[in-house]
Amino acid sequence: MNKKNYLTVAAMTLAVLSSCGGQKEVKNTSGIDLANMDTTVSAGQDFFRYACGGWNEAHPLTAEYSRYGTFDQLAENNQKQLRELIEGLAAQQNEQGTTAQKVGDLYNMAMDSVALNEQGYTPIKPMLDKIASLTDKKQIIPMAVEMRRNQGIGTYFSFYVYADPKNSALNIFQMGQGGINLGEKEYYLDTDSITENIRNEYKKYIGKLFTLAGFSEAEAQQKVADVMEIETSIAKKSRSATELRDPEANYHKMSYADLKKQIPGIDWNAFMIGLGIQPPTELNVEQVEPIQEVARLINVLPVSKHVSYLEYNLLDAAASCLSDDFVAARFDFYGKVLSGRQVNQPRWKRAVNSVNGMLGELVGQMYVEKYFPAAAKERMVKLVNNLQVALGERIDAQEWMSDSTKVKAHEKLAAFHVKVGYPDKWKDYSKLEVKKDSYWANVCRASEWGFNDMISRLGKPVDREEWLMTPQTVNAYYNPSTNEICFPAAILQPPFFNMDADDAANYGAIGVVIGHEMTHGFDDQGRQFDKDGNLKDWWAEGDAERFKERAQVMVDFFNNIEVLPGLHGNGQLTLGENLADHGGLNVAYLAFQNATKDAPLEVKEGFTPQQRFFIAYATLWAGNIRDEQIRVYTKSDPHSLGKWRVNGALPHIQAWYDAFGITADDSLYVAPEKRVNIW
Structure with missing residues (x-):
């Protein structure tokens, strides 16, 4: 299925989860790694550097990457685990038509450089x-x-x-x-x-x-x-x-x-x-x-x-x-010229990605069986429920929205279809054959299988239980057509979700991701869809105009950010994601306050619970990036750059000012009357 233009996700899609292990006792740690920080920088001058500077210094860009951040670090760990799973199948003799045969043979053909080069x-x-x-x-x-x-x-x-x-x-x-x-x-x-x-x-x-x-x-x-x-x-x-x-x-x-x-x-x-x-x-x-x-x-x-x-x-x-000369030609343009990468990924990584892309839910089933702990899903469901309550409170608190629109907004919030972990029903790949003729021939068969699967749906009811991401994807999404929020199993790991950490870190990280996806239901695009997923105007007269007026503050703010000398951000392109970050932060912080009001958390690692909430959020966006990739993202990506999802988002959140004592003397300070104030 082609990706819908208004299907939004929490971050750039990457690969799969490293081991979470089995269920274990919660240790209630701070969830903060001081080595990731650079406290020689003032929080109010550059919070991205303050929270992530140590991580960035310890993870310089290598030739393989145009951007390397926490997502990419997880992807590397995940690829290694998938490699172990896949190569285990590839090394054995498997009965034709089985999952093991399909996964193993496809991987072996992707790895067979001798055959690929002979075939040209x-x-x-x-x-x-x-x-x-x-x-x-x-x-x-x-x-x-x-x-x-x-x-x-x-x-x-x-x-x-x-x-x-x-x-x-x-x-x-x-x-x-x-x-x-x-x-x-x-x-x-x-x-x-x-x-x-x-x-x-x-x-x-x-x-x-x-x-x-x-x-x-x-x-x-x-x-x-x-x-x-x-x-x-x-x-x-x-x-x-x-x-x-x-x-x-x-x-x-x-x-x-x-x-x-x-x-x-x-x-x-x-x-x-x-x-x-x-x-x-x-x-x-x-x-x-x-x-x-x-x-x-x-x-x-x-x-x-x-x-x-x-x-x-x-x-x-x-x-x-195809053969190595074709692979090199493609990488020289898309990798080097467009993204600034210097060397291609090793063949095994490309082969793992290929198998994962063509046989996604077959690989997903193997992953879930080995790596997904039930306790993570249980805690995640509770977090989602708490975030829904908090978003409802935030909706009620908005003075610019009429009561009739608030009623409709609550109906939509209550109708959210929440998916956590993995699908209850897996895709059926029985009609997809993997043969030992050529790698490209199998790519074509997988594409034809996917095409036939798509066409078979024509004129039929939408399957609201279908997943648009595999469970091994480190990401999350909101789909307006089904009014669903989905959190695949792979995102339930540090730095997003830490079973050993207390609520400050988890609400600041995965809590904001949950709030982010929920807010997509009410961003500049999602708000145009009703509780049933229909493109329909459900806003009372005047409310949409007031929303647009407030959203324009966000557009203007990000338009004024210079991401490279002479190159500014695109506030309109990134509006939906920026609004979702803004809403996610506000909603998650309120949910965090609600969850800890009867048992306040202690100061840990020298930081208050409130400070650790925002440090955990910023840590999600740690990373380095090449100028070439910045230009690519600025032209095409609806997400702001990681640095600005921190330094551009937090100055609009009053709780951040309170937590770190930010004043008008700090360079990140934004006067209250100039801040975004929607959700």
């Missing part, structure tokens, strides 16, 4: 030849559909089956913009020197793939021009990452007949036949203009240019699954 690009040559044989524009869309269905390769535009935003109980067919491999339209259109350099390096990368696939230099350069012409044309009509954050503006439900009228340049009957479905009565076209541009390009450009474009999409998608 031969695994994709039949498909390259098939694309090259196109002679008529009528063949273009059926070929694009075949690539998406059989290889999982997206081209001109995206399409998927998921909940109708305005009828969340039903899965419908949906389409949206796509077709630009750099992801964001600005990479094709901005004229600053840094972006132009990225564009030039991108052209070199495209050309390199074609020459590796046997094309002459002259042929490759012509194909580079073809690809850039099509991608740039689509980019011009595409919406920016910020524009995609408006759910109402990206919803255009229409009949199949209207689709044909609005975008007549595509043979939609052939498109549906390629998908293997009957034309739907109604569908949602999220962004109409980019698809109209695709129709124009198909009809005005020679077929040869589309052949180049489709060939490149195949090469780009397959490069990481």
